[in-house]
Amino acid sequence: MQCVLTPDTEGYDQIDSITTGASVLVEGLVASSQGGKQKVELKVSKISVIGESDPTSFPIQKKRASREFLRSVAHLRPRTNTFGAVARVRNALAYATHKFFQDNGFVWVASPIITASDCEGAGEQFYVTTLISNSAEGGSLVKDIPSTKDGRVDWSQDFFCKPAFLTVSGQLNGETYATALSDIYTFGPTFRAENSNTSRHLAEFWMIEPELAFADLNDDMACASSYLQYVVGALFCLVLNSVKYILENCKEDMDFFNTWIEKGIIDRLNDVVEKNFVHLSYSDAIELLVGSKKKFEFPVKWGLDLQSEHERYITEVAFGGRPVIIRDYPKEIKAFYMRQNDDGKTVAAMDLLVPRVGELIGGSQREERLDYLEARLDEQNLNKDSYWWYLDLRRYGSVPHAGFGLGFERLVQFATGMDNIRDTIPFPRVPGSAEF
Numbered sequence: 001m002q003c004v005l006t007p008d009t010e011g012y013d014q015i016d017s018i019t020t021g022a023s024v025l026v027e028g029l030v031a032s033s034q035g036g037k038q039k040v041e042l043k044v045s046k047i048s049v050i051g052e053s054d055p056t057s058f059p060i061q062k063k064r065a066s067r068e069f070l071r072s073v074a075h076l077r078p079r080t081n082t083f084g085a086v087a088r089v090r091n092a093l094a095y096a097t098h099k100f101f102q103d104n105g106f107v108w109v110a111s112p113i114i115t116a117s118d119c120e121g122a123g124e125q126f127y128v129t130t131l132i133s134n135s136a137e138g139g140s141l142v143k144d145i146p147s148t149k150d151g152r153v154d155w156s157q158d159f160f161c162k163p164a165f166l167t168v169s170g171q172l173n174g175e176t177y178a179t180a181l182s183d184i185y186t187f188g189p190t191f192r193a194e195n196s197n198t199s200r201h202l203a204e205f206w207m208i209e210p211e212l213a214f215a216d217l218n219d220d221m222a223c224a225s226s227y228l229q230y231v232v233g234a235l236f237c238l239v240l241n242s243v244k245y246i247l248e249n250c251k252e253d254m255d256f257f258n259t260w261i262e263k264g265i266i267d268r269l270n271d272v273v274e275k276n277f278v279h280l281s282y283s284d285a286i287e288l289l290v291g292s293k294k295k296f297e298f299p300v301k302w303g304l305d306l307q308s309e310h311e312r313y314i315t316e317v318a319f320g321g322r323p324v325i326i327r328d329y330p331k332e333i334k335a336f337y338m339r340q341n342d343d344g345k346t347v348a349a350m351d352l353l354v355p356r357v358g359e360l361i362g363g364s365q366r367e368e369r370l371d372y373l374e375a376r377l378d379e380q381n382l383n384k385d386s387y388w389w390y391l392d393l394r395r396y397g398s399v400p401h402a403g404f405g406l407g408f409e410r411l412v413q414f415a416t417g418m419d420n421i422r423d424t425i426p427f428p429r430v431p432g433s434a435e436f
């Protein structure tokens, strides 16, 4: 807001203290602007400095600062235009998320942050232990950890009497509630100790995980598509009623992203809302990639997982920016809980891909048949005993069910056009960085 002072304004003598970063209290009358870029300005009658800011040391100067630099001052970056806008759009997307699920009869369930199971089976978990802190004073940390005769950690002496981790996904717990209450969703922080320094990975991110009872993969894909169209549409007032007030706030922010961050993003998001998503089987996707004759860094072959470059080629080049859902992946590259298809080779899995971000959603129909699920745990060398409660869901009144997980920061990235996922969460956690 442009504030106009004259030498007669009360407090004018403090003008030298009104520097970048200072906080001030301003009183006056809003009037239409005399020229300039702003519609209105404030004719100040009184001004006083509340908190001074030393202009020689305040880290964020008026000139444009790089995103990398702003990450090093994450405690001050929310004061910039860009990070203010990201925070508001993130808030609107969270509100729209709850609104979508609540209006459709889903119950929000809190899944635990500390867990003893590895949902994705990828071994990317952070340990939660008091063994280290309890012995930290001695200096030598590892030596003091109790071990069994064969030299392994003696977990019976740890806080939970067994290995415990920060959760990688709330899904397994979500399934327990879906098979009791019907449709539920979780929305909370999840953690992955994967050492990938990319623009799409965080060690701590928020995940939205709906779980639908009496549902198959088609229901799951339909839910994922409606959800994405709803929350993106919500940013442009396409959804009315009570969501409207935040949407109006977002309009200015979306114009800002459209002008300064990614030109044309509003049109591209509108397309997402209005056009149908492309559906493709994994096998067809492999054929498409092989047929493209494009040189990829990673090999393309039936049985291998799709890499980000493949996913981006499919949505950005092959389908001109439309979201694409790929289904029926080889069972070897997917988690143990996914339902086996009749071909014996693939599972009822789906990934939803969007331009720039690649995989935004990963989901599946769950294996509801006890014998199949037990066989799958054996095949993947997972210990059936530690999944006893999860298997109980198949022992007692098992129902077909399906769900998906959406990485909330990837959604913010997609909706704002921000290049790097580290700029979509207030305090990013990535390898080598947990300062703030």
Ligand code: 4AD
Pocket (backbone or CB within 6 Å): 119, 120, 168, 169, 170, 171, 192, 194, 200, 201, 202, 203, 205, 207, 209, 210, 359, 360, 361, 362, 363, 364, 403, 404, 405, 406, 407, 408, 409, 410
């Ligand atoms: O595909 P993922 O690993 O699926 C699951 O965790 C299932 N349990 C979900 C379910 O069916 N309930 O992760 C789901 C989504 C990904 O599609 C991606 O958007 C996001 O979570 N994600 C990450 N986002 C940021 N940083 C990371 N390191 C991420 N890993 C996954």
Ligand code: MG
Pocket (backbone or CB within 6 Å): 359, 361, 362
């Ligand atoms: Mg996935």
